[in-house]
Amino acid sequence: MKTKKSSAAILRPIREHWKKIAVILVIVLVVSAIFVTRREGVKSKITVSGAWALYPMMVKWADEYQKIHPEVEIEVSAGGAGKGMSDALAGLVDIGMISRDIYQTEIDQGAFYVSVTKDAVVPTINSSNPVLQDLLTKGVTKQTFYDVFITGNTTTWGQVVGTAATDEIHVYTRSDSCGAAETWAKYLDNKKQEDLTANPRATGVYGDPGELAAIQGDSLGIGYNNINYAYDPSTKLPVAGTMPVPIDTDGNSTVDENENFYDNIDSIVHAIQIGAYPSPPARDLHLVTNQSLGGWNEPTKAFIRWILTDGQQYVPETGYINLSQEKLQQELAKLS
Secondary structure, three states, X not given: OOOOOOHHHHHHHHHHHXXXXXXXXXXXXXXXXXXXXXXXXXXEEEEEEEOOOOHHHHHHHHHHHHHHOOOEEEEEEEOOHHHHHHHHHOOOOOEEEEOOOOOHHHHHOOEEEEEEEEEEEEEEEEOOOXXXXXXXXXXXXXXXXXXXXXXXXXXXXXXXXXXXXXXXXXXXXEOOOOHHHHHHHHHOOOOOHHHHHOOOOEEEEOXXXXXXXXXXXXXXXXXXXXXXXXXXXXXXXXXXOEEEOOEOOOOOOOOOHHHOOOOOHHHHHHHHHHOOOOOOOEEEEEEEEEHHHOOOOHHHHHHHHHHHOHHHHHOHHHOOEOOOHHHHHHHHHHOO
8 A cells, every 4th residue: 555755755855956956056156266266367465555665675575476476466555654554553454564663552552563674764965965075074973963853953054064154954854654754863862753843944745755856856955765765776876966964973073984885875785784874773674464453364474474585585686684594583483
């Protein structure tokens, strides 16, 4: 005697059949998505913003890394160390470029950083300065720079070099929050960028290129620039229309042989390497992320590891200074 099957028993194999079809469709869609992604060249994207000082180096690193990792897209923009830090802390970028010390308040907000290279800030003037030869042979002491940039008490170029020249000094500083200003101010008796902008005789200019352009256009101007803006990367000489000012470190009103290294970028880089140029304004440069937001993702961390290892070969040719091997190992250890 045959038993009549229930409706549930009849529908069960039909449901199982459609479940299998659904699984197959999902697999097909996933494979198709992967195929389309590869075909259209969709990449992992790393975003970077911040210090003008580190911008040329980061562009070089990004270009070289993408040659060996075409699946990664790296987008780099400048805007000052302050922007790099705020963007990183807010999670707006993967990496912030910082050209000054990292503050404890920023660490408290989640800032996590590694040092990646080294450079310096140099005081810059117009190459048509009326007392240029005196400046190049005598140099300028830290105290005189302090009186020009901080107090504003030194107002003529004659006062700087000890002559009767009455040409007025035109002081330029940075209007954007930046490592160059913080570093230069720190050299001047541990001051802050606000102390530079508080000088009523100073004119604020945005960005390293803006500061340099202001000096180029004013024969009486003085400012400060990161070395990769003060020197022409193609000729390695000071940028046309400008000249770095020698620092008279021993205060004897003479640019001695051990202080005379401003003619080209290779000379000043060597001086920074051996400690002949003061630190500050020589300083380490950093990359930062927000640890409290999860820190660097894996593609970004791999990029940072490459910077601290294989990427170091591009540092000297780009006009920067390699960190010591011991320092590089310390920074690599932070990533683990």
